[in-house]
Amino acid sequence: MKNLKTGVVGLGRLGRVHAHNIRYQIPGAELTAVCSIVPAELEYARSELGVAAVYADYKEMLAHADMDAAVIVTTSSEHCWQIEAALDAGKHVFSEKPLGVDAAQCKQAEAAVERHPELTFMLGFMRRYDKSYAYAKEKIDAGAIGTPYLVKATGIDPEALVDGAIRFAKNSGGIFLDMAIHDIDLMRWFLGCEATEVYAMGATFKHPEFRAAGDDETGVAVYRFENGAMGMIHVGRTAPYGYHVETEIVGTEGTIRISAVPEKNQARLYNQNGVCAECVGSFPERFAEAYLTELQEFVDCALTGRAPGVSVYDGTKSTAIGYATTEAWKTGAPVKILP
Ligand SMILES: NC(=O)c1ccc[n+]([C@@H]2O[C@H](COP(=O)([O-])OP(=O)(O)OC[C@H]3O[C@@H](n4cnc5c(N)ncnc54)[C@H](O)[C@@H]3O)[C@@H](O)[C@H]2O)c1
Numbered sequence: 489m490k491n492l493k494t495g496v497v498g499l500g501r502l503g504r505v506h507a508h509n510i511r512y513q514i515p516g517a518e519l520t521a522v523c524s525i526v527p528a529e530l531e532y533a534r535s536e537l538g539v540a541a542v543y544a545d546y547k548e549m550l551a552h553a554d555m556d557a558a559v560i561v562t563t564s565s566e567h568c569w570q571i572e573a574a575l576d577a578g579k580h581v582f583s584e585k586p587l588g589v590d591a592a593q594c595k596q597a598e599a600a601v602e603r604h605p606e607l608t609f610m611l612g613f614m615r616r617y618d619k620s621y622a623y624a625k626e627k628i629d630a631g632a633i634g635t636p637y638l639v640k641a642t643g644i645d646p647e648a649l650v651d652g653a654i655r656f657a658k659n660s661g662g663i664f665l666d667m668a669i670h671d672i673d674l675m676r677w678f679l680g681c682e683a684t685e686v687y688a689m690g691a692t693f694k695h696p697e698f699r700a701a702g703d704d705e706t707g708v709a710v711y712r713f714e715n716g717a718m719g720m721i722h723v724g725r726t727a728p729y730g731y732h733v734e735t736e737i738v739g740t741e742g743t744i745r746i747s748a749v750p751e752k753n754q755a756r757l758y759n760q761n762g763v764c765a766e767c768v769g770s771f772p773e774r775f776a777e778a779y780l781t782e783l784q785e786f787v788d789c790a791l792t793g794r795a796p797g798v799s800v801y802d803g804t805k806s807t808a809i810g811y812a813t814t815e816a817w818k819t820g821a822p823v824k825i826l827p
Pocket residue numbers: 497498499500501502503523524525526529544546561562563564566584585586612613614771
């Protein structure tokens with residue numbers, strides 16, 4: 489079978505991970521072009537990844553590069569038009585989450601995907617491809633915990649990276665749109681239905697800069713789902729010990745907990761401080777394998793015509809729920825989520 493010739497747009501924090509994986513780690517994929525508006529990133533692609541076809545303009549890349557697929561890892565506000573342009577140029581598309589930053593943009597991307605049923609589209613909700621989350625989903629679908637009725641999700645970034653979060657707070661869309669989108673997707677996936685109502689609040693105790701930027705340092709949201717199930721999300725930016733992602737699904741016959749201790753590995757350090765498990769440090773470290781598995785899935789789907797497990801509609805739904813959560817947080821009132 490021929491390789492999937494792939495162009496990556498955006499070579500920032502996550503773009504480099506995807507580009508590196510495509511270049512060196514994904515069988516069936518070939519990195520044939522890259523695009524970024526940052527000249528240093530293009531230089532990185534030339535020198536570190538050995539890519540000759542580098543572009544500062546995305547439309548130029550689509551028009552001239554030798555590529556079957558586009559992997560979009562740009563700033564979130566760029567995703568939707570770039571998805572549409574790539575599909576209309578006949579390329580398969582993998583886009584990072586979120587699908588878009590507002591409902592109208594998401595609908596535009598949805599329409600483009602519907603116009604091109606011959607092409608593969610996949611959204612980067614990589615937690616679904618993490619071994620532990622995939623295992624939990626399999627167990628739930630097999631009835632191992634009975635009927636799931638509550639999902640509790642925690643996602644707290646390491647305080648070591650808080651300066652970056654403060655810098656981007658003004659333009660991030662707020663803590664729920666910026667951080668909770670993965671947890672929102674997982675709640676829908678595990679419960680197998682949609683959220684109908686949300687109540688949310690936030691607080692800032694350590695870094696008043698978040699408040700000054702119209703954001704909060706910590707957010708909590710509670711959801712009702714259409715079958716009566718519930719969800720709880722706790723997101724934050726100041727875990728002093730590392731990167732804390734934890735999920736618990738409670739059912740009528742049992743509970744599944746994923747990363748109840750967000751440990752770095754299975755080693756324990758025994759010394760005068762006691763017995764210590766170090767915490768995982770960052771998202772690229774925690775989800776390194778999931779980033780590989782999701783891209784492998786995209787490449788296999790594009791090469792074989794199989795449909796990927798994450799669709800454009802998952803993107804639209806999650807974004808709509810993220811918006812409703814943000815409205816609930818800002819107004820302090822419960823918000824109904826329209827079907
Ligand atoms: N799935 C995950 O776990 C995860 C984690 C981090 C980020 N993300 C998502 O990935 C995307 C990128 O995040 P990041 O942290 O790498 O951001 P970043 O700011 O580090 O990088 C963004 C890159 O996009 C490039 N860019 C922006 N507009 C462009 C344009 N019009 N044409 C070409 N290049 C353009 C910039 O040059 C930059 O290289 C975001 O949408 C973010 O939400 C997902």
